Amino acid sequence: MAKGKLIIISAPSGCGKSTIINELLKEDLNLEFSISATNREPRRGEKNGINYYFISLDEFKKAIEDGELVEYEEVYPGRFYGTFKKEIDRIRNKGKNVILDIDVKGGINVKKQFADDALSIFIEPPSVETLRHRLLSRGTDSVESINQRVDKASYEISFSKHFDKVIINDVLKDAINKTRGVIKEFIG
DSSP, rough: OHHHHHHHHOOOSSSHHHHHHHHHHHHHSSSEOOOOEEEEEOOTEEETTTTBBEOOHHHHHHHTTTEEEEEEEETTTTTTEEHHHHHHHHHHHTEEEEEEEOOOOHHHHHHHHHGGEEEEEEESSSOOOHHHHHHHHTTOSSSHHHHHHHHHHHHHHHHHSSEEEEEEEEHHHHHHHHHHHHHHHHOO
């Protein structure tokens, strides 16, 4: 049985990445979602091994030290997210394609490690102002938080040139269709 390939999807917060991934997982693309690890506490309704692998800060630091992660990021001081090598191997060894929802720097690092076995896709907003409007219309974040997310998005967009494909999410349905097409072409 051939090993599965990796599909890396990265985007600034609020660009529709999770929505696109959830739609693609419903389709017959032989995809399985890679569950990330974090040292944060589970939120209400989240389950270990389904939403994330919830581990302690000490366990996370030991996994880094032991080289057990293909990528990780300290997103906020003392708050880590990452991807276990064994999670990718678990999925690939079943002949399934791994879909990863990871931050921009992590996406670039995983692409470097897996080269031609990985496709990196960057989901971009039509503009930073459109992103700001989308985040404001959600009504879930403070203006200060939105400003921080928009500033971070501007920085992250500067890395899009390091990805195999850039898809602009102007109309969600079109972005899903474009992403599906790129993945189908890649996995053959």
